[in-house]
Amino acid sequence: MAGGHMRYRHLGRSSSHRQALLRNLVTSLFTHESISTTYPKAKEAQRLAEKLITLGKKNTEASRRAALSIFYTPHDLLPKLFGEMRERYAARPGGYTRVLRIEPLKPDQAPSAILELVDGPKDMRFAMTARTIARLRGEGKEVDSLTQYNVDKVTRFRPNGEQALEEMVEKVNDLEIGDRTALEARWGGKI
């Protein structure tokens, strides 16, 4: 790396260790639809996950074999990738995954992130946008430009996007705002 151009993050591991880590991360991502890890790991796993979905959309014998060699639990995940995922992302031209920065999770305060499958059942930006809309409606305000931008983003390729967002708004509207003082210590004192 010294003096050379770094084409990818080595993540402080040997090639085989790094490959095993990324395979573990994408296996977890496709199993759970959303994972929380460090930001650099999330960005590297994102590359591999996007490539896997591209393989799923190709849906050939060769792409099946390539996907089979990446997942650690291929018998659970191959039907999902070549069925559910292929249909979900059929119209979307790339950008199947999303990385959102969150507060550090590790004790060394490493920057953390959520890696999620866009339009999945655990789409954090979708839920957060819905909650923002719920709050603005509660205060009787209009949807601002940034929220409108996010609304367009999360509903653009989602089937029945507008309707699904309305349902989510109703769902998060019932969600009570938790106690903000009880958890303060975890996020570094009074904020």
Added chain:
Amino acid sequence: MAALHATTSSILSAFLPRLSQPTVSMASRAATLYSRQLSLPQIPVLAFAIPSAIHLNVPGWVEGLWDSILKAVPKKKTSHMKKRSRQMAGKALKDVTSLNKCSACGHIKRAHLLCPYCVKEIQNMFKGKAQKTTSEKPVDEA
């Protein structure tokens, strides 16, 4: 034989001047002179020679001693507190100034990062955990 006796007696007198005095009766004048000179260093000729020698030679010898062991050294071990304050100087935690408000709950959060409270609550909702629900609109007073 006589020469040998004279030399031995002179050596003996040189080392043991008091013993040599009574035993050696027929010692040569030279031998007694040597013994006198060695036993009595306060002879004016020697007294003049020695101070000059001290003045020229000994300072060089003492200077070598200064260079090797007698340098200026700390009197006390630096305390842990002193050492840490010196080494950690200028490395204090920075204030977090990039803050804004969470659009979903109104609480202050770090810019470019999701609100940790909302993330936790939404994740609990996804997991289907027992979360307190209310008909009230989510508005944070803080």
